[in-house]
Amino acid sequence: MQGKLQAQTPVECVRCLKPFEQTYEVEISELFVLDTANSSDTDPYVIDEGGIIDLTPIVREEGILAVPMQVLCSPECKGLCAECGADLNEGPCGCEEDQIDPRLAPLRALLKK
Ligand SMILES: [Zn+2]
Ligand SMILES: [Zn+2]
Structure with missing residues (x-):
């Protein structure tokens, strides 16, 4: 599975503390396996018996990692x-x-x- 996640999150400028919306983008590339018997630690995502891929944990994990910690409302703030x-x-x-x-x-x- 490959994809691009784009999200907006409310953040505060680290200099002036002004709240604003920060848009960020993260490329996601994950490997899914069908057969649990052959899965290992390097293949954490297993497609369940119903054949449904639940993207929620990936989006949550990657999204949280990608949230910028030190943001400025403008480079000249x-x-x-x-x-x-x-x-x-x-x-x-x-x-x-x-x-x-x-x-x-x-x-x-x-x-x-
Ligand atoms: Zn002053
Ligand atoms: Zn600022």
Whole structure:
């Protein structure tokens, strides 16, 4: 069985926490066997006596694996102000940039890239 699974899942931007819908696609390629006697650990999917292939476990498993963990609403997302939590995509919040916690400075440098 080969196929392409396309799904949408609600996610949150890791920088600004804005919720949005992420579309993702995963190629599925699985082997099915008819005869349980000849099946091994490498052939996990067995077609039952009725000849019906249940795709639910595959779609669930592959789908969960493919859900992106670290997503950005846009590659240019500016994230949230470390001081006041304002969404910097909507404009500068007016905080003094230099008041940032020094421990967060490397993080901010990353955000600037
Ligand atoms: Zn964002
Ligand atoms: Zn601020």
